[in-house]
C-alpha cells in the first residue's frame with residue numbers, strides 16, 4: 001500500500017476551498033469528521049469542497065468545473081442528476097415515502113419484474129437491500145442457508161465492501177486487519193486461475209464470489225473461458241456462483257451486466273452503485289428462485305428498514321430503463337475513448353506501461369505508484385477526476401459516464417496528453 005500522504009501537495013492549493021488555506025480546510029472539516037481521513041485526501045491534492053453537479057460535470061464551491069471520469073465507481077454512470085432519474089424521484093416524492101418493509105406496492109412490483117426481465121436466465125427473484133456491502137452479505141447468507149454449507153471462495157485482491165461477510169473477503173491490510181477475527185471459512189482463490197479454483201472448490205463450498213472483471217484493485221480481465229469454467233465447477237459441486245455486479249453491472253462493461261460480458265448465468269447477481277441512479281441508495285440481490293426457497297418456513301429471516309423503498313424503487317426502475325436505452329452507444333463510445341487513450345499513452349512508454357479495457361472500464365498501469373498518483377493529481381488540477389486503485393497507486397482507472405459525448409472524450413484526451421507531456425522527462 002503506497003503512502004499517499006504528501007503526494008500531490010504541489011496542487012493542493014489550486015482548487016476550491018471556499019477561500020480556506022489547506023491548514024484551515026483540514027482544521028475546519030477535520031475536527032467534525034476524522035482528521036486523518038481529511039488529511040489523507042488533502043495529501044492527494046483533493047482540497048475540495050463540493051458544489052453543484054450536473055451531467056458529466058461537478059463543481060467545487062468556487063465554481064471550478066471537473067469532468068467526472070470516476071463516477072464513484074459507476075454510481076454516476078448515468079451522469080449527475082440524470083433528468084429522467086431525477087424526474088422519477090421527484091414524481092414519487094410528491095405522494096410517496098419509503099413505504100413499509102412488510103408490504104408490496106406497484107413500484108416494488110414493477111422494479112422486480114424489470115430486474116427479472118433484464119438479468120439473464122433464471123435470475124428472477126429479487127431481495128432488496130440498501131448498500132452494495134449489505135447486498136453482498138445477504139448473498140452469502142443465502143448461499144449458506146440454501147446449501148447448508150459454510151465455505152466461501154473469493155478472489156484475491158477483490159473488494160466487496162466493508163460489512164462483516166464482505167470484509168471477510170478483503171485482501172489483508174489496513175482496511176481489514178483491525179477488525180479481526182472475521183467470519184470463518186472464507187478461502188482465497190487466485191483471480192482468473194481456473195486450475196486454482198478447481199483445486200479448492202468441493203462439496204463443502206457454499207459459494208464462489210466473483211466479479212466479471214476485478215475492478216477495484218487493477219481492472220484485471222480474466223482469460224476467455226474462465227467464467228464458463230467457474231460456472232461448470234459450481235454446477236459440478238453444487239456451489240452457488242455469486243456475481244458481484246456492484247461495479248461491473250449497469251452497463252459498465254458495455255453489456256447490461258458483467259456476467260453478460262462472458263455469457264454466463266450466475267445463481268445470484270448483486271447490484272448497487274449505478275442501481276441507485278446516483279440519487280437514492282438502492283441495492284439488490286437477484287437470485288434463481290431456489291436460493292430463497294429455504295426462507296419458506298420463516299420469510300422474515302432477514303430484514304432491513306430502508307431496503308427497497310417506494311421512492312427508491314421508482315428511481316432504480318428509471319436507472320435500469322436509462323441504462324438499457326444507452327447500451328447501443330457504449331461500444332462505439334468505448335472504442336473512441338480507447339483509440340484516443342492508446343494513441344496518447346503509446347507516446348509515453350516511460351510513464352505508462354499498459355492499458356486494459358473492458359467495455360467502458362479502463363485501467364492504466366503506470367511505471368510506479370508515484371507516477372500513477374502524480375497523474376491523478378495532475379488530472380485533478382487540470383479539471384478531470386480519475387481514480388487510483390485503493391490497493392495500488394500505480395493503477396489509475398477510468399469509469400467514464402455512459403452519457404459522455406464525443407466533445408467530452410476529446411476534452412479528456414487533450415487534458416490527458418497535456419498532463420503526461422508535463423510529467424515526461426525532458427530529453
Ligand SMILES: Cc1ncc(COP(=O)(O)O)c(C=O)c1O
Pocket residue numbers: 073131132133134136159160161162211215216244246247272273
Ligand atoms: C465490487 C464492489 N462490491 C461491493 C462494494 C460495496 O458497495 P458499498 O460501498 O455500496 O457498500 C463495492 C464498493 O465500492 C465494490 O466496488
